[in-house]
Amino acid sequence: MSDRRNDKPETGAFFQRDRDWHAPAFTPGYKTSVLRSPQKALLSLDGTISEITGPVFGHSMLSELDNDLIHNFAKPGESAIGERIIVHGRVLDERGRPVPGALLEFWQANAGGRYRHKKETYLAALDPNFGGCGRTITDDEGYYFFRTIKPGAYPWPNGVNDWRPAHIHFSIFGHGFAQRLITQMYFEGDPMIWKCPIVNTIPDRRAIEQLIAPLDWANTMPMDARAYKFDIVLRGRRSTFFENRPEGN
Amino acid sequence: MVQDLGYLKETASQTAGPYVHIGLTPNFCGISGVYKADLGTSMVNDKTLGQRITVRGRVIDGAGMPLKDALIEIWQADASGLYNSPAEMRGTADPNFAGWGRCPTSAEDGVFTFETVKPGRVPFKDGRLMAPHITLWIVARGINIGLHTRMYFPDEAAANAEDPLLARVEHRHRAETLVAAGAAPSYTFDIHLQGEKETVFLDI
Numbered sequence: 351m352s353d354r355r356n357d358k359p360e361t362g363a364f365f366q367r368d369r370d371w372h373a374p375a376f377t378p379g380y381k382t383s384v385l386r387s388p389q390k391a392l393l394s395l396d397g398t399i400s401e402i403t404g405p406v407f408g409h410s411m412l413s414e415l416d417n418d419l420i421h422n423f424a425k426p427g428e429s430a431i432g433e434r435i436i437v438h439g440r441v442l443d444e445r446g447r448p449v450p451g452a453l454l455e456f457w458q459a460n461a462g463g464r465y466r467h468k469k470e471t472y473l474a475a476l477d478p479n480f481g482g483c484g485r486t487i488t489d490d491e492g493y494y495f496f497r498t499i500k501p502g503a504y505p506w507p508n509g510v511n512d513w514r515p516a517h518i519h520f521s522i523f524g525h526g527f528a529q530r531l532i533t534q535m536y537f538e539g540d541p542m543i544w545k546c547p548i549v550n551t552i553p554d555r556r557a558i559e560q561l562i563a564p565l566d567w568a569n570t571m572p573m574d575a576r577a578y579k580f581d582i583v584l585r586g587r588r589s590t591f592f593e594n595r596p597e598g599n
Numbered sequence: 600m601v602q603d604l605g606y607l608k609e610t611a612s613q614t615a616g617p618y619v620h621i622g623l624t625p626n627f628c629g630i631s632g633v634y635k636a637d638l639g640t641s642m643v644n645d646k647t648l649g650q651r652i653t654v655r656g657r658v659i660d661g662a663g664m665p666l667k668d669a670l671i672e673i674w675q676a677d678a679s680g681l682y683n684s685p686a687e688m689r690g691t692a693d694p695n696f697a698g699w700g701r702c703p704t705s706a707e708d709g710v711f712t713f714e715t716v717k718p719g720r721v722p723f724k725d726g727r728l729m730a731p732h733i734t735l736w737i738v739a740r741g742i743n744i745g746l747h748t749r750m751y752f753p754d755e756a757a758a759n760a761e762d763p764l765l766a767r768v769e770h771r772h773r774a775e776t777l778v779a780a781g782a783a784p785s786y787t788f789d790i791h792l793q794g795e796k797e798t799v800f801l802d803i
Contacts, residue, residue: 359685363724367802372612373743380614382741385661386792392802393767399721400734400749401803403684404674405699413634422633444607457622467618467628469668481633483625519615519622525686527674528803530736530745534613548614551743557611583607 362588363397364528365444373551380547381508401528402587407453409487416485417496419458423481430480432461432499434575437535437563440492441522444586448492452584453523455485456496463502463514472504497575500537508547515542515549524584535580538564612744619670619738624703639672639701642715646695649678649716652784654750657709658737661793665709669739672701673713675732680719717752717783723763730758730765737790747801750788751778773799 375387415422420430437456441449459465459482462474466482480499488494498518505513517534524530536543543549543562552558560583569577620628624637643651654673657665675698676682683692692698698718702711720728730751737746751759759765759778768774776798779786790798 359688361686361688368609369802371608375743377743380741380743383614383743384741386666386739386741387743388746388797388800389661389793390773390797390799392800393764394802395764395767396724397803398723398729398764399682399687400674400676400729400732401747403682403686405683405697406685407638411638416634423630442607444609446605446607455622457618465618465621466630467621469617481625481630482621483630483633485634519613519619521615521623522610527734527736528747530672531610531612532615532619532738532745533610534616552611552613554611557608560608560610561613583610585609586606 362590364585364587377551402526404527419484419498424479428479430499431477436575436577438495439580441488441582443584450490452488455521457483458501458518463504515540529584536562615738617740642700648693652717654713654786656788658790667709669704671711672736674734676718676721678716680721730762
């Protein structure tokens with residue numbers, strides 16, 4: 351697949367979303383979805399300029415520690431407790447093309463499985479040096495990375511004894527508002543992935559496997575941090591060469 | 600066998616969960632010192648062109664309760680109908696208006712609020728003008744894939760009557776779910792996830 355950069359902005363409409371690949375809205379195993387799932391059919395429409403366009407986030411908005419969750423909330427000279435990891439990968443679209451300039455925001459629990467949030471009730475301890483948020487913007491090749499600690503698993507009120515596997519939440523802003531995506535990354539080898547009601551909202555096993563980041567031994571930093579590789583795919587878009595344009599347009 | 604098209608599959612969506620604020624609006628939930636300000640909280644400045652408006656609303660579940668842990672993003676054209684985006688080929692948008700906003704619903708009453716400008720009209724694919732509208736994207740705990748919808752304006756009856764998207768709504772009374780209440784400069788747009796008043800959501 352070609353990695354050549356696009357000289358001109360792309361203005362084609364996005365590929366139709368494969369709704370059989372994503373979780374449906376109504377997934378009773380995940381109880382909160384029951385009253386929060388639309389029940390009527392979505393109105394399907396080819397994208398217009400309102401969905402094809404999207405805002406741009408410049409690298410200048412980032413601070414040095416934005417992609418370092420080990421240090422971005424820590425007191426000077428201190429660092430977050432936990433297994434040090436690097437998460438890296440590329441943001442591509444369905445055509446395999448890199449998505450440069452994509453804003454990635456991530457959030458997670460600390461090493462003990464505790465979130466820094468007033469609604470959080472799990473008895474695991476807060477880490478005074480861990481906030482749990484970070485962000486970065488992909489480079490010209492769609493590449494990103496950040497440092498963090500491996501989050502812990504935690505229990506949550508759904509079934510009597512449901513636990514979330516270790517995961518990192520990702521929000522991804524591509525080039526068009528129709529590409530907007532929030533997802534979660536899981537870790538290779540975690541047996542809890544397959545027990546999780548939120549994971550299991552996704553009907554297709556291959557779609558779940560696409561959310562599991564493998565341990566990237568080659569990029570593991572000796573005496574420092576293990577690496578996990580997580581590529582993210584956003585909706586692709588049609589070539590504008592195919593568009594029939596009204597006369598004179 | 601035939602050639603492989605080589606397309607990848609879109610990464611599957613997962614719910615934003617109850618702690619979406621930590622990642623997207625950390626200052627809102629008390630995590631200060633990491634980012635100076637939360638992204639998308641301020642859409643206009645004193646140089647932004649156009650009529651100032653306020654859009655308030657709630658996201659209401661199937662039991663009639665407003666969500667207090669949802670997050671809304673909006674995207675819209677500037678006052679003259681241009682998007683501040685590289686894919687906007689018709690001209691250059693107001694440099695003092697990014698057109699994008701982000702707001703969590705309030706933990707107290709579930710209300711979201713956007714201070715913005717009224718968008719101008721933009722063309723449909725066939726060149727017809729669409730009525731002025733704001734695009735919304737809603738995520739929350741219990742929502743497995745972000746919901747897209749649009750808000751139209753109640754004081755644009757003529758433009759709404761010829762809007763190509765509103766015309767696609769088969770059950771005519773449901774098109775009203777996409778039209779805000781109120782009048783300039785203050786509009787209310789409640790989003791109903793289920794029930795008789797369920798908002799028309801878009802697969803777009």
